[in-house]
Amino acid sequence: MSRWLKGIILFVVIYGLFSLSGLLFQIDPSWYNALQKPSWTPTGAVIGIIWGILYAFIAGAFTLSWYKHGFEGMSQAFYIVFAINYVTNQLFSFFQFTLKDLLLATIDTAIVAITAGALVLIYRKYSRVSSLMMIPYFLWALFATYLAFTIYQLNSSETLLK
Numbered sequence: 001m002s003r004w005l006k007g008i009i010l011f012v013v014i015y016g017l018f019s020l021s022g023l024l025f026q027i028d029p030s031w032y033n034a035l036q037k038p039s040w041t042p043t044g045a046v047i048g049i050i051w052g053i054l055y056a057f058i059a060g061a062f063t064l065s066w067y068k069h070g071f072e073g074m075s076q077a078f079y080i081v082f083a084i085n086y087v088t089n090q091l092f093s094f095f096q097f098t099l100k101d102l103l104l105a106t107i108d109t110a111i112v113a114i115t116a117g118a119l120v121l122i123y124r125k126y127s128r129v130s131s132l133m134m135i136p137y138f139l140w141a142l143f144a145t146y147l148a149f150t151i152y153q154l155n156s157s158e159t160l161l162k
Contacts, residue, residue, distance in 0.1 A: 003067065007063050007066070007067050010059075010062070010063050010066060011059045011060065011062075011063040012059075014058065014059035014062050014063065015055050015056060015058075015059040017086065018055040018058055018059070018086065018089060018090075019052075019055055020090060021089070021090040021091075021092070021093040021094070022048075022051075022093065024090075024093070024094075025093035025094050025097050025098050026097065027044070027093075027097050028097060028100075031097075031100060032097070035102075035151060035154070035155050036151070036154035036155050037150075037151055037154065038147070038150050038151070038154070041147060041151075050140060053136075054136060054137045054140055057133045057134065057136055057137055058133075058134070058137055060130075060133055061119075061123055061127070061129075061130035061131075061133040061134050062082070062130070064127050064129060064130045064133075065123060065126040065127045065130045068126060068127055069126050073126070074126060075122075075125075077122065078119075078122050078123075078126075081115050081118045081119055081122060082115075082119065084111070084115050085112060085115035085116060085118075085119060088108050088111040088112045088115065089112050091108050092105055092108045092109055092112065095108050096148075102148070102151060102152040102155055102156070103152055103156075105148050105152070106145065106148040106149045106151075106152045109141065109144050109145040109148045110145045112141045112144070112145075113138065113141035113142050113144070113145045116134060116137050116138040116141045117138045117141075119134050119137075119138075120134045120135055120138050
C-alpha cells in the first residue's frame with residue numbers, strides 16, 4: 001500500500017474518531033434549549049460546521065506530521081498530549097449532554113484548550129504547517145471554554161437542582 005493511501009486512511013480514521021462523540025452522546029434538545037445562554041452563543045448548525053472543519057485540521061495536522069516523520073519519529077510526549085486531548089474532547093459531550101453536568105463540561109473544555117495549545121507548540125517540532133493547522137482548534141477551544149463557563153454560571157442554580 002502506498003504511503004499516500006496510508007495517509008488518506010489515517011486522515012479518515014482520525015477524523016472519524018474525533019467525530020465519534022457526536023454519534024455516541026446525543027444532544028437532548030429540550031434540555032439544551034431550556035438552558036440560559038449568552039446572546040453570542042453560536043447556533044447548533046454553526047457549531048457543527050466549525051467542529052467539522054476543526055476535525056479536518058486536527059486529522060490533517062496529525063497526518064502531515066506522520067507523513068514527514070512516521071509514527072516512530074514523534075515523541076511519547078506528543079502521543080500523551082494528543083491522547084489526553086482526544087479523550088477530553090470526546091468526554092465533553094458525555095459531561096454536557098449525558099450527565100448534564102455543566103461544571104464538568106467546563107473543566108473538560110479547559111483541558112481541551114490547554115492540550116490543544118500544547119499541541120500547537122509540540123507540532124512545531126514536526127511540521128510548521130501542522131502547528132499552524134492546530135491554531136484554529138486552540139482558539140475555538142478557548143472560546144468554547146469561555147462559553148461553557150458562561151452557560152454554567154447562568155444555569156448554576158438549575159445545575160445544582162437537577
